[in-house]
Amino acid sequence: MKCVEKSAKTVDEAVEIALRELNLNKDQVEIEILEEPTKGLFGLLGGKPAKVKVIKKENPSLRAKELLENIMRAMNLKVEINAEENDEKIKFNINGPDLGILIGRRGETLDALQYLVNLSANKNFEKRKRILLDIENYRKRREETLRKLAYRLADKAKQRGRNVVLEPMNSMERRIIHTALQDRADIYTFSEGDEPYRKIIISPKK
Template sequence: MRKVTVSGKSVDEAVELGLSKLQTTKEQVEIKVIEEAQKGFFGLLGGKPAVVEVKLKPDPIKEAILFLRETIDKMGISASVEKDERNEGIFLNITGVDIGVLIGKRGQTLDSLQYLVNLVANRQSDNYVRIYLDAEGYRERRKEALETLAMRLSNKALRTKREVRLEPMNAHERKIIHTTLQNVKGITTYSDGEEPNRRIIVAPK
């Protein structure tokens, strides 16, 4: 039950009754006053109660998970979604078969899904919600691969005393490269180009 229409001697009384029926709090609902209470003749006859509609606000995380599951189903993929709440945000991990289709080339499909999931979650949310999407631990494997690549290319830049240009990456992946090499002696990194073709340059100082 997502909404109820209730009546009471006053709007406040009707709202309290609605909250009780929905077993929720005032912060979690939208309240619409349909009719104000009216006193009868001499306060006795012909009075009308207040009528209000009490409706549960959408849960942004539940809405996002529902959207993600429906999207995965429409793609013809059999998978499940698990939620993990951490300090930095909500993590949704997808597990199942043919997960590579959801990841896409260099995680591009997964990034697109993550963008859409965040749009859905924040469509009706009062406070910004940050959702991170992963599939079978892909993000961690990609992070480790980028760190290894960064170290290998920094060694090449030092050895050849020449700049090394990486392939275009999204902002999150570029940050991993920058962070990995920020304390490497004799090496500097900077980004070049425009999105979506922005890339990192690893250069000797």
């Protein structure tokens, strides 16, 4: 936990000095006033300055955002990071130019980054929060692509009367395929194989 104690003529001045040293703003810290300033005799002798303790807040959301900002800075990427948070999860939307390097082949780099941020941000917190990362709405576009693929391959399985085997996918993408086809009465889906090579089979009903 980062914290500093600072003294100055006023509480506000002491807080400002501490914030500059921590390189944080007020909504990222907790402020404890240790001593109020006092005036000396006739306003000249024996006065005491204000003294404050400024403590950096710690929670999964702040920790995750700080980690993401540090990664982007290290990679010389200029981005805008926006967060949407509820009691169960935090979703970070990352926008900026030339971010394909963070997505990788079929989102593999993005998934790996999301995994690492989840581990780091939730470390030593009793209540964990699920952290989701998206870049330039990639996940939404990928979901639409997978749904279209599911419909097309389901029609193919029905027309040919035999199973269609999809390429290996992660659990999130497999869930999209299963959900897209769960109301079809003419086919059914199931998964087989072990991670990371687990794949979906679309099978026509006899």
